[in-house]
Amino acid sequence: MKPSWGAVIFLIWSGAMACRFIPDNPDGAQLYAEKCASCHGAQGEGLRQLIPPINDLRRLQVIGDSLPCLLRYGISASPARGQPPMPAFPELEADDVAALWGHLFSLAGQPEARFTLADIRRSGCMD
DSSP, rough: OOOOOHHHHHHHHHHHHHHHHHHOOHHHHHHHHTTTTHHHHHHHHHHTTTTTSSOOOHHHHHHGGHHHHHHHBBOOOOOTTOOOOOOOOOTTHHHHHHHHHHHHHTTTTTTTTTOOOOHTTTTTTTT
Protein backbone atom coordinates (compact mmCIF):
# COMPACT_ATOMS: atom_id res chain seq x y z
CA MET A 1 0.00 0.00 0.00
CA LYS A 2 1.35 3.37 -0.99
CA PRO A 3 1.09 6.20 1.64
CA SER A 4 -0.54 9.42 0.59
CA TRP A 5 1.65 12.50 0.24
CA GLY A 6 -0.58 14.32 2.73
CA ALA A 7 0.14 11.70 5.39
CA VAL A 8 3.88 11.82 4.69
CA ILE A 9 3.94 15.61 4.91
CA PHE A 10 1.90 15.51 8.12
CA LEU A 11 4.32 13.03 9.72
CA ILE A 12 7.34 15.13 8.76
CA TRP A 13 5.66 18.31 10.03
CA SER A 14 4.54 16.73 13.32
CA GLY A 15 8.05 15.36 13.92
CA ALA A 16 9.53 18.80 13.34
CA MET A 17 7.01 20.39 15.71
CA ALA A 18 7.74 17.80 18.39
CA CYS A 19 11.44 18.61 18.17
CA ARG A 20 10.73 22.30 18.64
CA PHE A 21 8.96 21.71 21.94
CA ILE A 22 11.39 19.31 23.59
CA PRO A 23 12.89 21.42 26.39
CA ASP A 24 16.56 21.31 27.21
CA ASN A 25 17.15 19.13 30.20
CA PRO A 26 20.34 20.48 31.75
CA ASP A 27 22.28 18.29 34.14
CA GLY A 28 22.64 20.06 37.49
CA ALA A 29 25.61 17.91 38.50
CA GLN A 30 27.43 18.74 35.26
CA LEU A 31 26.70 22.46 35.63
CA TYR A 32 27.92 22.31 39.23
CA ALA A 33 31.13 20.59 38.14
CA GLU A 34 31.72 23.24 35.45
CA LYS A 35 30.71 26.38 37.35
CA CYS A 36 30.95 25.77 41.09
CA ALA A 37 33.11 22.81 42.14
CA SER A 38 36.46 24.51 41.54
CA CYS A 39 35.70 26.90 44.43
CA HIS A 40 32.99 25.22 46.53
CA GLY A 41 34.42 21.69 46.28
CA ALA A 42 33.17 18.52 44.62
CA GLN A 43 30.59 17.93 47.37
CA GLY A 44 29.86 21.58 48.16
CA GLU A 45 32.04 21.50 51.27
CA GLY A 46 33.65 24.91 50.64
CA LEU A 47 37.15 25.86 51.75
CA ARG A 48 37.42 26.64 55.46
CA GLN A 49 36.58 30.30 56.08
CA LEU A 50 37.58 31.37 52.57
CA ILE A 51 34.69 29.93 50.55
CA PRO A 52 31.42 28.98 52.26
CA PRO A 53 30.01 25.48 52.00
CA ILE A 54 26.86 25.16 49.92
CA ASN A 55 25.94 21.62 50.94
CA ASP A 56 24.22 22.85 54.10
CA LEU A 57 20.42 22.73 53.97
CA ARG A 58 20.05 25.67 56.37
CA ARG A 59 22.33 27.83 54.21
CA LEU A 60 20.34 26.93 51.09
CA GLN A 61 17.08 27.76 52.82
CA VAL A 62 18.48 31.15 53.88
CA ILE A 63 19.63 31.84 50.32
CA GLY A 64 16.14 30.89 49.15
CA ASP A 65 14.77 32.68 46.12
CA SER A 66 17.87 34.87 45.83
CA LEU A 67 19.97 32.06 44.31
CA PRO A 68 19.11 33.01 40.70
CA CYS A 69 20.25 36.59 41.37
CA LEU A 70 23.46 35.40 43.05
CA LEU A 71 24.25 33.24 40.03
CA ARG A 72 23.35 35.92 37.50
CA TYR A 73 25.22 38.83 39.18
CA GLY A 74 27.80 37.18 41.43
CA ILE A 75 28.78 38.33 44.92
CA SER A 76 31.27 41.05 45.86
CA ALA A 77 34.33 40.14 47.86
CA SER A 78 34.07 40.32 51.63
CA PRO A 79 37.47 41.64 52.74
CA ALA A 80 36.43 41.67 56.40
CA ARG A 81 35.83 37.92 56.20
CA GLY A 82 38.69 37.31 53.80
CA GLN A 83 36.32 35.91 51.20
CA PRO A 84 36.97 36.40 47.48
CA PRO A 85 34.16 37.46 45.13
CA MET A 86 31.91 34.88 43.51
CA PRO A 87 31.86 35.31 39.72
CA ALA A 88 28.67 36.06 37.85
CA PHE A 89 27.25 33.50 35.43
CA PRO A 90 24.96 35.58 33.19
CA GLU A 91 25.02 32.88 30.51
CA LEU A 92 22.92 30.52 32.65
CA GLU A 93 19.32 30.21 31.52
CA ALA A 94 16.41 29.67 33.91
CA ASP A 95 16.34 25.90 33.26
CA ASP A 96 20.08 25.73 34.02
CA VAL A 97 19.51 27.50 37.33
CA ALA A 98 16.62 25.16 38.18
CA ALA A 99 18.82 22.10 37.52
CA LEU A 100 21.72 23.59 39.46
CA TRP A 101 19.48 24.54 42.38
CA GLY A 102 18.12 20.99 42.51
CA HIS A 103 21.67 19.62 42.54
CA LEU A 104 22.64 21.90 45.44
CA PHE A 105 19.74 20.52 47.47
CA SER A 106 20.86 17.02 46.51
CA LEU A 107 24.31 17.79 47.94
CA ALA A 108 22.55 18.94 51.11
CA GLY A 109 20.72 15.63 51.45
CA GLN A 110 17.45 16.64 49.77
CA PRO A 111 17.61 14.88 46.38
CA GLU A 112 13.82 15.07 45.99
CA ALA A 113 13.88 18.89 45.84
CA ARG A 114 12.75 20.13 42.42
CA PHE A 115 12.53 23.67 41.14
CA THR A 116 10.38 24.90 38.31
CA LEU A 117 10.94 27.75 35.90
CA ALA A 118 8.24 29.64 37.84
CA ASP A 119 10.35 29.25 41.01
CA ILE A 120 13.35 30.68 39.19
CA ARG A 121 11.46 33.53 37.53
CA ARG A 122 9.96 34.56 40.88
CA SER A 123 13.39 35.93 41.80
CA GLY A 124 12.99 38.68 39.20
CA CYS A 125 16.53 38.03 37.88
CA MET A 126 15.71 35.59 35.10
CA ASP A 127 13.56 35.95 31.99
